[in-house]
Amino acid sequence: MVKKCFFFFSFLFSLTFGQRVIFGDDMSNLPGSWTLGGTPGNYWTQKSNRWFSHSHSVKCTPYDNYNNSVDVWMMRSVNISGYNLGVLTFWVWQKTEGNDFCQCQYSTDGGTNWVTLWQRAGDYSSWQAITLTNLPNNANRIRFRFYSDGSGNDEGVYIDDVILYGVNRTTTRIFLENGNYFPEGWTLGGNYNWTKVTYRYKSSPNSVKCSPINGYGYYNNQDNWIDRYFSLTNYDYGLLQFWIYYDTQNPQDSLLIQYRSGGNWFTFATFSGYANWTNYSYNIPNTADGLRFRFISDGTTTYDGVYLDDITFDGVSTPWIDLTTLSIDSPPGLVEFNDTVSVSATVANFSPYVIGTPVYYRIGNFYNALRIVDPVQPYTTVSVNFPDWIVTQPPGTYLKRCSTAYYRDSIPNNNSLTGTVTVVGNFDVGTIQIISPTGTIDSGQTVNPSAKVKNFGEGTVDFNVKLTIGSYSNTQPVSQLAPNEERVINFDPWTAQSRGNITVKCSTQLTNDINPGNDKMEGSVFVRVLDVGTIAIISPTGTIDSGIIIPKAKVKNFGNTNVDFNAKFTIGSYSDVQPVTQLAPNEERIVNFSPWVGSRGNYTAQCSTELSGDMNSGNDKASGGFSVRVRDCGIVSFVIPYDNMPVGEYNPRVRFTNFGTEIANFTARIRIGDYVGNATINNL
Structure with a gap:
C-alpha cells in the first residue's frame, strides 16, 4: 500500500x-x-x-x-x-x-x-x-x-x-508507476492493450507489460502504446526514470519511447533485443506535454516481450546561477619569445549560492588549461591561476579567452572574456636564393618556380612567402621553420608567355620581422622566342631568260635572340642549302644559293628556313612561280640567191624561223661579195 x-x-x-x-x-x-x-x-x-x-x-x-x-x-x-x-x-x-x-x-x-x-x-x-x-x-x-x-x-x-x-535542486513528483494500479492515469491505444502482470517485475508484485499475456510472449503484428499527459511549464525540464526488462526479436520488434511537443511525437530511445532489468534516466524538455511507450512487432517470430517497472517522472527546478569572467589579468598584451609567462584571470559569482565551477583559459589553439575553482562564495570574486605559458610560438597576435564553464549557468553570455596577446622577439627570416626560373627559357614553357628561405632568428616560426614573375603572383605558407633552417619552397606552375627579360621577386612575410632588409630577393629570367622565316624570294621571279641563274631569298629573325640556322632553296629537282649565322633579332638578310641553269618552262621556287626549336613554323616558307624564256631566231634557208642562178639583178631573200618562246623583233644583215643588205623583221 x-x-x-x-x-x-x-x-x-x-x-x-x-x-x-x-x-x-x-x-x-x-x-x-x-x-x-x-x-x-x-x-x-x-x-x-x-x-x-x-x-x-x-x-x-x-x-x-x-x-x-x-x-x-x-x-x-x-x-x-x-x-x-x-x-x-x-x-x-x-x-x-x-x-x-x-x-x-x-x-x-x-x-x-x-x-x-x-x-x-x-x-x-x-x-x-x-x-x-x-x-x-x-x-x-x-x-x-x-x-x-x-x-x-x-x-x-x-x-x-x-x-x-x-x-x-528542487524536484516535484508528477507521477510514479509501479504497476499496482495500472492503467489508472494512462491512455491506452493500438491493437493490443498494455497490461499489469505478475510474471516479471523489478519490485514486487507487479510490472507493466507490452501485451495482454501474463506470461511469456507477445503477439505478431502488434502496434500498441500507453500515453501519459502533463505540464512542465513551471519547470526547467522533466526527469524520466524507469526499469526495463526486454526480450524481443532484434531489430524487427522494438519499444519506442517518445515525448509529445507541439502536437508531434519525438522518439528519444529505442530498445530491441535482450537485456535484464536495467535502469535508465532521460531529461525531457519543458515544451513536452506527453510521454508514450510504444511497442511494435512484425509478423514473424515472437519472444518474451517488454516489461516496465518503477516509472517515475519529476519536474525539475534548478537554482539561478550566474558566474562570469571579470578580467583577464595575465598575460599582458605583449610577451617576449622564450619567456615564461604567468596566466591568470578573475571570476565572480553573482548568485546567492556557494558554487564550484571549472574555468578554462585558452590562448590561440596551443594553450587550453582547466582549473577547478571551489568554493566560490556568493557575490564574491576569485583570482584563478593557471599553468605558466612558455612562449615558443611564432611572432604574431593570438586570441586569449577565459571562460567559466558551470554546466547550467543562467546567464551564459557573460561567462567568457576575450583579449589578444602579441608575441615579439628576435624573429628574422629571409629569402636566400631564387632557384627557378632563372637563365633562359623558351616561350610557352611551363616551369615550377621555387625559392629557398632561411630562419635567421631565434624561434621556430610560421609565415608566408610570395613569389612574382611579371604579372604572375603566388603565395605559399611556411610552417615551423626552425632557427637556422633553410627550406626550399615550391610555388604554383608558371607558363612563360611574355618575351624578353622578366623580373623575378621572392619575399618573406613574417609578422614582426626585425630585419626586413633580407626579406626580398630579385632576379630575372630571359624568355627566349625562336622564330625565323622567309619573307621574300628575290630571284628567280617573273619571266627570266634561260641560262645560269643565282637563286636568292630574304630571311628574317622574328625572335629575340641571335640564331644560326639553314635556309633551303628548291626549284623542281634543284635543291641547295646555305647556312645563316648570327642573325640578330629583327634582322633581315639576303641569302645567295648555288647557280641554277634554267631551261624553258614554268617553275615554282621555294625557300624554307630550318631553325631547330622554331616556335612559329607558319612563316618558315615562301614560294612563287616563274617562267624561263628562250630567245632564238635563225636562218632556215637562202631563197635568193641560189646555186647556178642566171646573171641579173636580184633582191636577196632569206627564210628565218623563231626557235624561241617569245615573239621576236630583230635586224638581219646579208653579205654577198661586196654586197651588204639589211632588213628588219618584226613580230616573228
Missing part, C-alpha cells in the same frame, strides 16, 4: 540549492584516482596526440587503433551522499565501429552491478561535451568502459576533463 500513496499524490521535496565540484580531472596524471582493468595489455592509457585541455587525455587503448574483442574500463570511487544528485560532465572524441561502444556507468554497490548512464558507438571525430544530469546520490563508483566486437576496428575513444558536481 505504500506504493499506492506514491501514485496518488504529487510528492514535492526540496533541498537547499547549491552546486559543488566533487572532483575534476584533466587527465594529466593518469591513473591518479582511477583504477584500470579489463583485457590485459589494452588498458585505458594517457595520450598527448589528442586532447581538449592541458595537452593530455586518456584513450581506450595504448595503440593507434584499438584491438578486436577487448573490454576495458577505468573506475573511481565517488561520494555524493550529501547532495540531491550528481552531474557528470566530460569531453569525448570518438571514432569507432558501429558495434564498438564507449559507456559511462555508475554503481551503487561498490562495482558489483553497473547502470549505464550514457553509451555511444560510431564516428564522432571532434571534441564534444557530454553532460549527464541523473547520477543518483547513492552512487559510489563511476567508470568509463569500452568494449569491441570481434571484427573491424578504428582509432578509438579519448576522454578529457571529467568533472563530477554534487547538486542540490
Whole structure:
C-alpha cells in the first residue's frame, strides 16, 4: 500500500540549492584516482596526440587503433551522499565501429552491478561535451568502459576533463508507476492493450507489460502504446526514470519511447533485443506535454516481450546561477619569445549560492588549461591561476579567452572574456636564393618556380612567402621553420608567355620581422622566342631568260635572340642549302644559293628556313612561280640567191624561223661579195 500513496499524490521535496565540484580531472596524471582493468595489455592509457585541455587525455587503448574483442574500463570511487544528485560532465572524441561502444556507468554497490548512464558507438571525430544530469546520490563508483566486437576496428575513444558536481535542486513528483494500479492515469491505444502482470517485475508484485499475456510472449503484428499527459511549464525540464526488462526479436520488434511537443511525437530511445532489468534516466524538455511507450512487432517470430517497472517522472527546478569572467589579468598584451609567462584571470559569482565551477583559459589553439575553482562564495570574486605559458610560438597576435564553464549557468553570455596577446622577439627570416626560373627559357614553357628561405632568428616560426614573375603572383605558407633552417619552397606552375627579360621577386612575410632588409630577393629570367622565316624570294621571279641563274631569298629573325640556322632553296629537282649565322633579332638578310641553269618552262621556287626549336613554323616558307624564256631566231634557208642562178639583178631573200618562246623583233644583215643588205623583221 505504500506504493499506492506514491501514485496518488504529487510528492514535492526540496533541498537547499547549491552546486559543488566533487572532483575534476584533466587527465594529466593518469591513473591518479582511477583504477584500470579489463583485457590485459589494452588498458585505458594517457595520450598527448589528442586532447581538449592541458595537452593530455586518456584513450581506450595504448595503440593507434584499438584491438578486436577487448573490454576495458577505468573506475573511481565517488561520494555524493550529501547532495540531491550528481552531474557528470566530460569531453569525448570518438571514432569507432558501429558495434564498438564507449559507456559511462555508475554503481551503487561498490562495482558489483553497473547502470549505464550514457553509451555511444560510431564516428564522432571532434571534441564534444557530454553532460549527464541523473547520477543518483547513492552512487559510489563511476567508470568509463569500452568494449569491441570481434571484427573491424578504428582509432578509438579519448576522454578529457571529467568533472563530477554534487547538486542540490528542487524536484516535484508528477507521477510514479509501479504497476499496482495500472492503467489508472494512462491512455491506452493500438491493437493490443498494455497490461499489469505478475510474471516479471523489478519490485514486487507487479510490472507493466507490452501485451495482454501474463506470461511469456507477445503477439505478431502488434502496434500498441500507453500515453501519459502533463505540464512542465513551471519547470526547467522533466526527469524520466524507469526499469526495463526486454526480450524481443532484434531489430524487427522494438519499444519506442517518445515525448509529445507541439502536437508531434519525438522518439528519444529505442530498445530491441535482450537485456535484464536495467535502469535508465532521460531529461525531457519543458515544451513536452506527453510521454508514450510504444511497442511494435512484425509478423514473424515472437519472444518474451517488454516489461516496465518503477516509472517515475519529476519536474525539475534548478537554482539561478550566474558566474562570469571579470578580467583577464595575465598575460599582458605583449610577451617576449622564450619567456615564461604567468596566466591568470578573475571570476565572480553573482548568485546567492556557494558554487564550484571549472574555468578554462585558452590562448590561440596551443594553450587550453582547466582549473577547478571551489568554493566560490556568493557575490564574491576569485583570482584563478593557471599553468605558466612558455612562449615558443611564432611572432604574431593570438586570441586569449577565459571562460567559466558551470554546466547550467543562467546567464551564459557573460561567462567568457576575450583579449589578444602579441608575441615579439628576435624573429628574422629571409629569402636566400631564387632557384627557378632563372637563365633562359623558351616561350610557352611551363616551369615550377621555387625559392629557398632561411630562419635567421631565434624561434621556430610560421609565415608566408610570395613569389612574382611579371604579372604572375603566388603565395605559399611556411610552417615551423626552425632557427637556422633553410627550406626550399615550391610555388604554383608558371607558363612563360611574355618575351624578353622578366623580373623575378621572392619575399618573406613574417609578422614582426626585425630585419626586413633580407626579406626580398630579385632576379630575372630571359624568355627566349625562336622564330625565323622567309619573307621574300628575290630571284628567280617573273619571266627570266634561260641560262645560269643565282637563286636568292630574304630571311628574317622574328625572335629575340641571335640564331644560326639553314635556309633551303628548291626549284623542281634543284635543291641547295646555305647556312645563316648570327642573325640578330629583327634582322633581315639576303641569302645567295648555288647557280641554277634554267631551261624553258614554268617553275615554282621555294625557300624554307630550318631553325631547330622554331616556335612559329607558319612563316618558315615562301614560294612563287616563274617562267624561263628562250630567245632564238635563225636562218632556215637562202631563197635568193641560189646555186647556178642566171646573171641579173636580184633582191636577196632569206627564210628565218623563231626557235624561241617569245615573239621576236630583230635586224638581219646579208653579205654577198661586196654586197651588204639589211632588213628588219618584226613580230616573228
